[in-house]
Amino acid sequence: MYGLGAQIMRTTMGAVLLYLFCHAQAWxxxxxxxxxxxxxxxxxxxxxxxxxxxxxxxxxxxDTMHRGIRPQNAGSLKxxxxxxxxxxxxxxYIPINAPxxxxxxxxxxxxxxxxxxxxxATKPRNE
Amino acid sequence: xxxxxxxTIEGNSSGYLGLLGLLAAFILSGLGSAWExxxxxxxxxxxxxxxxxxxxxxxxxxxxxxxxxxxxxxxxGSVFHKAMYKPLAPLSALLAIALLLGGLTVLVLDLGRPDxxxxxxxxxxxxxxxxxxIILYNGFLVIVAIYIWTMMDRPMNRYxxxxxxxxxxxxxxxxxxxxxxxxxxxxxxxxxxxxxxxMFIAMSFSFGLAIFLLVMMAAYQWTGRPxxxxxxxxxxxxxxVFIAGVLFxxxxxxxxxxxxxxxxxxxxxxxxxxxxxxxxxxxIQILLGSIIPLILLYHPALGKSRLNIAxxxxxxxxxxxxxxxxxxxxxQAYPLPLFPGHEIQSSFYDGVVAEYIPxxxxxxxxxxxxAVAMLIVTTAIKILKFLPTSLEDAVTDPHHKxxxx
Amino acid sequence: xxxxxxxxxxxRRRFLSNAAAAATAAVVPGLMLFPxxxxxxxxxxxxxxxxxxxxVDATKCVDGCNACVTACNNEHGLEGHNxxxxxxxxIRLVHLKDKQTGKETKLPVMCQHCEHPPCVDVCPTGxxxxxxxxxxxVDRHICIGCRYCMMACPYKARSFVHETLTDQKxxxxxxxxxxxxxxxxxxxxxxxxxxxxxxxxxxxxxxALLFGDINDPDSMISKQAEKIASRQIREDLGLNTGVRYHxx
Numbered sequence: 001m002y003g004l005g006a007q008i009m010r011t012t013m014g015a016v017l018l019y020l021f022c023h024a025q026a027w028x029x030x031x032x033x034x035x036x037x038x039x040x041x042x043x044x045x046x047x048x049x050x051x052x053x054x055x056x057x058x059x060x061x062x063d064t065m066h067r068g069i070r071p072q073n074a075g076s077l078k079x080x081x082x083x084x085x086x087x088x089x090x091x092x093y094i095p096i097n098a099p100x101x102x103x104x105x106x107x108x109x110x111x112x113x114x115x116x117x118x119x120x121a122t123k124p125r126n127e
Numbered sequence: 128x129x130x131x132x133x134x135t136i137e138g139n140s141s142g143y144l145g146l147l148g149l150l151a152a153f154i155l156s157g158l159g160s161a162w163e164x165x166x167x168x169x170x171x172x173x174x175x176x177x178x179x180x181x182x183x184x185x186x187x188x189x190x191x192x193x194x195x196x197x198x199x200x201x202x203x204g205s206v207f208h209k210a211m212y213k214p215l216a217p218l219s220a221l222l223a224i225a226l227l228l229g230g231l232t233v234l235v236l237d238l239g240r241p242d243x244x245x246x247x248x249x250x251x252x253x254x255x256x257x258x259x260x261i262i263l264y265n266g267f268l269v270i271v272a273i274y275i276w277t278m279m280d281r282p283m284n285r286y287x288x289x290x291x292x293x294x295x296x297x298x299x300x301x302x303x304x305x306x307x308x309x310x311x312x313x314x315x316x317x318x319x320x321x322x323x324x325x326m327f328i329a330m331s332f333s334f335g336l337a338i339f340l341l342v343m344m345a346a347y348q349w350t351g352r353p354x355x356x357x358x359x360x361x362x363x364x365x366x367x368v369f370i371a372g373v374l375f376x377x378x379x380x381x382x383x384x385x386x387x388x389x390x391x392x393x394x395x396x397x398x399x400x401x402x403x404x405x406x407x408x409x410x411i412q413i414l415l416g417s418i419i420p421l422i423l424l425y426h427p428a429l430g431k432s433r434l435n436i437a438x439x440x441x442x443x444x445x446x447x448x449x450x451x452x453x454x455x456x457x458x459q460a461y462p463l464p465l466f467p468g469h470e471i472q473s474s475f476y477d478g479v480v481a482e483y484i485p486x487x488x489x490x491x492x493x494x495x496x497x498a499v500a501m502l503i504v505t506t507a508i509k510i511l512k513f514l515p516t517s518l519e520d521a522v523t524d525p526h527h528k529x530x531x532x
Numbered sequence: 533x534x535x536x537x538x539x540x541x542x543x544r545r546r547f548l549s550n551a552a553a554a555a556t557a558a559v560v561p562g563l564m565l566f567p568x569x570x571x572x573x574x575x576x577x578x579x580x581x582x583x584x585x586x587x588v589d590a591t592k593c594v595d596g597c598n599a600c601v602t603a604c605n606n607e608h609g610l611e612g613h614n615x616x617x618x619x620x621x622x623i624r625l626v627h628l629k630d631k632q633t634g635k636e637t638k639l640p641v642m643c644q645h646c647e648h649p650p651c652v653d654v655c656p657t658g659x660x661x662x663x664x665x666x667x668x669x670v671d672r673h674i675c676i677g678c679r680y681c682m683m684a685c686p687y688k689a690r691s692f693v694h695e696t697l698t699d700q701k702x703x704x705x706x707x708x709x710x711x712x713x714x715x716x717x718x719x720x721x722x723x724x725x726x727x728x729x730x731x732x733x734x735x736x737x738x739x740a741l742l743f744g745d746i747n748d749p750d751s752m753i754s755k756q757a758e759k760i761a762s763r764q765i766r767e768d769l770g771l772n773t774g775v776r777y778h779x780x
Contacts, residue, residue, distance in 0.1 A: 065671045068578035068663060068722055078702050115242075119672055119707030121700045168695035168708045175617040176691050179679040239677015239692060239709030247676050252658035257680050261656060313650060313769055314686035463688055465641070465765055466628055466780070473641070474616065475624040475688060482617070 032105040037084040043075065050106075057116075077116065082124045095122035131214040131523075132516045136350050138509035143349075150502040157495020160488040161236035169239065172489050177481035178459045183237040185451045186493030189334065190230030190500060191264070191305055192327055193447070195298040196335020198223040198271065200362075202298075205291025210525050211358060214515045215343070216291075220275045221513050222339055222504055223298075224268060229500030231264060233492055256307045263301040270294045279512065302331045309454065316393035317458030322383070326376040330447065333369035337443040340366065342504060344437055346514060355520035356431075357527065363436045367424040370443060374417050377450075396461050396480070397453060404457035407449040416446010456483055574722060583666040583774065584716055585746035586730070587753050587762060590639040590779035592740035598625055600640050600741065603732030607717060608704040613695060620691035620706075622714040623729055628780070637780055640729065640741070643668060643689035643714035644765065645774035651681035651690065660711075666774050667716045675710040682711060686766050689713045716743075746774065 042049050057077065063069040070076065084102040085093050097103050097117040107114055136143075164172060174181040201216035201223075203209050235241055248265075251258045274294045277287040306327030312318040340362055347354040381398065384390040397408055420439035422429070429435050460481045465471065471478025508514050520527045572578065604610065604623045612619045623642040629635070645668045651660045652668065659675035662668045670681075670690075682690045690713040697707055703719040706712055717727035725731070726743055733741040744753035762776040 061673055063577075065669065065673070066661065066663065068572075068574075068665070068718075069576070070574040070719075070722055072574065081702075119697075119700065119705040119710070121702040121705065123699075123702075125702040165709070169692065170613070170615060170618045170694035175694075176619075176621070176682070176688075177617065179682045179692060239679070239711070240675065243674070243676045246657055246674050247678075250657045250674055252652075252655055255654050255656045255680075257654060257656040257678065308680075311654070312684050314684055459683070463686060465626075465687065468632065469628040469630055471626060471628055473624050473626040475621045476617070477624075477626055477641075477688065 032109045034105050035084070035086050035100075035102055037102070039083060042083075077120055078125065081122070085124055093123040097122050129517075129522045133214075133217070133512035133514065134516045135510065135512050136346075136508050136514060143505075143509075146505060147502070150498045150505065153491075153498035154495045154502065156491045157233075157236070157493075157498065160491040160495075161241075164237070164488055164492070165241060171486065173484045173486040174489070175481070175483070177476050178456055178483040180455055180459065181483065182452075182456075182485040182489035183233050183492045183496075185448060185455055186496050187230045187233040187237070188305065188455065189448055189451045190226050190233070190496050192302060192331045192451075193334035193338050194223050194226035194230060194331075195267070195302045195305075196331030196333065197226055197339050198294060198298050199332055199335055200339055201274070202291060202295040205288050206295045208288075211361060211523050214518065214523060215339075215358075217275060217278050217513045218343065218346075218508075219339060220271050220278070220294075221507050222342060222500075223335075224271050224275075225500040225503035225507070226335075226338065227264060227267060228503060229496040229498075232499050233496035236492060256304055256311050260301070260304045260308065263297070263304050267294075267297055267301050270297050298331075299328065302328045309458070314463060315458055315461070316390060316464060317397070317454070317461055320380060320384075322376060322380050326373070326380060329369065329372040329376050330450070333366065333373050333443060334447045336362065336366045336369055337440040337447070340440045341437060341444070342501075344433065344440075346508065347518065350514070352514070353517045353519040355518055355523055357520040357524040358518055359433070359436065360430075363424050363430065363439070366440065366443065367421055370417050370421055370424075374413075377412075392464070393461050397457055401457060401460075401480075404453050404460065407457075408453050411449035412446045412453060415442050416449060417443075420446075459483075572722075578663055578665040580664045580666075581747065582745045583747040584721060585645070585666065585744065585753060585774035585776070586716075586727075587742040587757055588639060588775065588777045589740045589742070589760070590637050590777055592738050592779075593625075593638045593640065594736075594738055594740075595638060597736060597738065599732040599736045599738075600729035601625060603728040604642075604714070607701070607720075607728035608706070609697075609699070609701040615694075618692075618694040620693060620712060622689075622691065622712070639777060639780055641687060641689075641765070642729070642775070643685075643716075644687050644771070645714075645716060647772035647774070649771065650684040650686065650769075654680050654684040656680065663718075667718050667721070668713075669715050669718065670711055670713065672705065672707065672710040672712070677709040677711065679711060685713075686769055686771070 044052075060071070060075065060077075064076070072079075081096050085096050086101060088094050094101055095117075097114065099108070103114060103116075172181060197219055199219070200212055201219035204213035204216045235244055238244070238247075247261060251262075253259070270290070271294055274287070274290045277283040277290045303324040306324035309318040310320055310323030344354065344359075346352075381394060384394045397404055399405060401408075420442045423435045423439040423442075424430050460483060462471075462476075462478050462480060465477060469478075515522070521529065572582075601621075601623055605612075608622065610620050610622065623640050626639055626641050628637040628639070630637075645662075645666055647662075647666070649660070649662055649668050652662050655661075656678065657674045657676055659671045659673075660668070660681045661671060677692070679692055682688075682692060690711050692711050693706060693708050695708060700706055717725075717729075720727060726734075730741040730743040733739065742753045742756055744751040746754055746757070748754060757776060760778045762778045763780070764771075764773040764776055765780070767773075
């Protein structure tokens, strides 16, 4: 436990940990740059949306699928996309799960994969 | 009777490592196939909207049915108290778990959304026999694992017979459930029969014992451990009984169907003009898979040869796979009787025999299930004491008389 | 003079009321925007007071017309990949010919929205389910893609999505690895509109497809079903389908 080999190993590990600690601050400040949605604010305050949107989506999907409850506009996934989708230089909608877009920006930062867009449309309805 | 000793195998030879390598190669190939299927979608396989369950399911259901049958040998020892079979119980239980895991691997990897396995294990529709099967499979793994524990851990030995009985009952319910997956389907002419469940139980006896025989003979041959004739001949005679049992139930199923005019279409399809399905039924399932093994096993001279016993067991397995193919794929290929008495034509293949060409991906996925099962057995017998050091007559046969010197 | 005026008035009234009746009779079958007496508000849960159904008049299904199929494909984004064995089909036209008499019939077949659906019984996760108002759906959030429901359906109503999909219709989410089938255009029905196939058939002028609440004895569909003979496909199975056919 106190031989030379052990001492070298403990010193090296300590140095590595110290390095990581110093640089954690830099990584933490690498916050995602979230594109702004339409309108003044979302359905709920930002903190609440960040913390609860997954639960809201999951609960809502059961309400819609099994009970036929379809909240108009803001309450549906289509509503989220309608406000938060961005357009490119040619005025066409960019898929909302593309890199740098609204969903992907936070989800790739947090390393949480989303399953939604295997099925759901990534752009607003063409009115 | 000499006392039975259990010992791990050495597992150092190049043959052993080569076997591990071969099995690993098959498993990797299966995993690669599953990845391709999941990534590109099932259109790259031979499965379609007409034949939705294909070659992977043939292998998977075969392995699952064989798994519950493989436990039989242990049950004959623990439940029916036949002394000769008791030394085989650990290997039998191990093989049961291995085959079930192999079958489940194939089944899960073929799902359209294998990433949703956790949904399948937590969200149940209890009217679905499929949901019950998921519970039965997982329960089987737990019960048989406990069974192995009672066999191998001396303080737990006194629970062995009780757990063995529970495992025996559980496996009968499990196979009934597997057969009912098909038996409960009213839509299809080839299924919708109460006989499917008992037929599957008979099949499990037959396939399970055939695989057990082959694995046991290979293990003892390749490790140089003695395997006596007394035990081997008992087992091969038992296999013959099981083959006959399956033949009987298959005959009843088809004869009953033939009596009802309503079923003449599907019977004629399987028995006469179904092309590949008719060939597989008569040529492989009945002739190669049942009649020839019966001759090989019961013939007074032929039945004494170990090579013939191994051939017979292999043919039973081949026949079993063919039987699963005819049931699963043939049953789907035959059109649904939406408008009896009419010729039907549509863009969705109504009224016509569906075409199905197995793809390479499906074959490799199916074979990898067998490889998974064999890999589990091969490594387990090196890690734990599953194999008796000797199964010579003096050890196994309660009526053995030592030869006069 | 007054007698003459009376007669004229009466004649006028009869003419006007007949004209009004004729105009309404011409317009109403196409109108059907709210098939139910009181439409459900979208934030209210569905109930089993209503049961949606269809009445198909196969005698009016014209040779060479496939408006219903095209409308369904467009509505739900069912683009074909030139792989008919694996491409999704929610509705298809079936051509029948009686083996004994030679009589030919043509009819569209889709999910029959049974009252006792075998697909719902067999689904291990409960993804295949029947909504309270009778529409049989797949909850693709919990579908694991096992295809057991496809084995179980006597009408071959369901399709499996065999490839990666992009650019789905916002009102019709669908994705690789899950099972799907006709959902009676549930998003449209919930908005008080007709299913796409029914609307397309009416626009073609054929009116072979009638949609409405079969629990309501006063709905168009119930009244029509009282007048013309109709049956279910495979009624022997006792599934009590929501789709009935006249002329088969």
